[in-house]
Amino acid sequence: MTILAILIPVTLLMGIVGLGAFFWTLRSDQYEDLSGDAERILFDDDRPLPAKNARPPAKFKETTP
Amino acid sequence: MMSNLTGAERASAMLITGIGVVIGLTMAIAGRNDVMGAQGWIVLAFSAVLFFVVANALYHPEPTEDRTTSYYDDPTKVGILLALFWAVVAMGIGVWVAAQLAWPNLRFDAAWSSFGRIRPVHTSGVIFGFGGNALIATSYHIMQRTSRARMPDQVTPWFVLLGFNLFCIIAASGYLMGVTQSKEYAEPEWYADIWLVVVWVAYFVLYIRTLARRNEPHIYVANWYYLAFILVVAVLHIVNNLAVPASFAGAKSYSAFSGVQDAMTQWWYGHNAVAFFLTSGFLGMLYYFLPKRAERPIYSYRLSILSFWGITFFYIWAGSHHLHYTALPHWVQTLGMTFSVMLLIPSWASAGNALMTLNGAWHKVRDDATLRFMMVAAVFYGLSTFEGSFMAIRPVNALSHYTDWTIGHVHAGAMGWVALITFGSIYALTPVLWRRERMYSGMAVEWHFWLALAGTVIYVFAMWNSGITQGLMWRTYTESGTLRFSFTDTLIAMHPYYIARALGGLMFLIGACIGFWNVIMTIRHVPNLSPELDYPKSSKATEPAVPVAE
Helix, strand or coil: CHHHHHHHHEEEEEEHHHHHHHHHHCCCCCCCHHHHHHHHHHCCCCCCCCHHHHHHCCCHHHCCC | CCCHHHHHHHHHHHHHHHHHHHHHHHHHHCCCCHHHHHHHHHHHHHHHHHHHHHHCCCCCCCCCCCHCCCCCCEEEHHHHHHHHHHHHHHHHHHHHHHHHHCHHHHCCCCCCCHHHHHHHHHHHHHHHHHHHHHHHHHHHHHHHHHHHHCCCCHHHHHHHHHHHHHHHHHHHHHHHCCCCCCCCCCCCCCHHHHHHHHHHHHHHHHHHHHHHHCCCCCCCCHHHHHHHHHHEEEEHHHHHCCCEEECCCCEEEEEEEHHHHHHHHHHHHHHHHHHHHHHHHHHHHHHHHHHHHHHHCCCCCHHHHHHHHHHHHHHCHHHHHHHCCCCCCCHHHHHHHHHHCHHHHHHHHHHHHHHHHHHHHHHHHHHHHHHHHHHHHHHHHHHHHHHHHCCCCHHHHHHHCCHHHHHHHHHHHHHHHHEEEEEEEEHHHHHHCEECCCCCCHHHHHHHHHHHHHHHHHHHHHHHHHHHHHHHHHHHHEEEEECCCCHHHHHHHHHHHHHHHHHHHHHHHHHHHHHHHHHHHHHHHEEEEECCCCCCCCCCCHHHCCCCCC
């Protein structure tokens, strides 16, 4: 069954890619506001938000108390 | 539609279609002594038509539309219509195939209409033509909406959509001419396989580029399902189609693997095609359109993410359950069986999550056939994943495998789950995309729903009965230890079920035809939803950040 020597590494590699993606989601705060994330797709204004680079620079950002 | 492309985009579209013409011509000349030549002419005709469509509009005025204030929906619209077109064609052929089994004379003595040639037209047509187009179209919609960002350019989405359809046409026309590498759901020969890789890589890159532009920090769970679908299908497709062409001037190729090695690769691919094409992608559809239509968030968003990672990590190991009692090593069979049973957990988590989302909104399910499509799809998803795990257990498989039970199981998933969630999503999406007040006929949606449900139930029950009867007859011995029933005996026993199956399929097909008609009528006759955009156009707040036609 030499084919398993190909299929198992390929499968494991895909698993590692998946795991990497999962760790990326953890590090980039994807799971900080799950209920908000689920609600926001229900918004009805059917148009894109202004592009990121069109926003005011970071120094004008509101500071949280 | 062409008027939305800039001059540069039209020029690159012309370049791409021009390359298509050259490739088609090369195939036609190189393969002139083979069926590959005929396939080359098809590529040539397809590319040439698109080339002239683009060339005709090359010097039209530049678009004035401001790209920062809207999503790019033209390819989504075309994708939805293509999906419905393929549904009608491929389900129609499915009914014909089913009828041939009950009444073999319906072959009409032609080579191209034999069971072995039109069956893959049906399977590829519904899976790739109908399912694939629906997945591509809805993914374009969902990736933009959930990212709150427009797609990065206007050529790639067309390239992916039309390139994929060219693959489907090459595949289907090839089967009729006898071009096949005899791998289930991977029948197209080497040149079609290479083309699909090109299209698929462009699709993945497009998806990632859109996500990279997102203005919403969170990547909604539906996107993860679509991404897994695209990425895993790419890897599976490449490994399973590793083959050496007998000649670059002909369609015939030989697989890089042989015997049980090839069988293992095929079912590693085949089962994961079910997992990542027919499940993961359509779960993405479910997780977006079901909450949207029910107007309530998914019951447990946390669970939806957990079941995504569960499905992604478990499914890939389950393929060897297709090869129980074969030359495959016993431990590999057991591995496949174990993971298949474990899969029940993330599968039922998704099905349960969908149904719990509707809990408290049952009055909407009662009144709205579109939402009912999605609800029944979730139920069938739960049923067929349970059935799948059950059938993967080796002793059960001893009875079920190679019988019609498998066909029943596949269609419970394909009709009950995949097609119903797709039709539900199309009915939810059509008024939004074309900005119509509603579907043309609510009654037609109801008719479609009940025809589809009745057709599926008739089909699945017929195949369960037929399959179990067949399986039991095959394993019945006489007292002297010989087989009790001949193969012909089983055929006679299955005949009434084959008629019932054709009838169920016909009902499903009629429903799909009604759906196609309803969508066309919605586009043509339902008044526009006004105001078209629900925000002040003149306000400073909505002024484009970049000048028009940048």
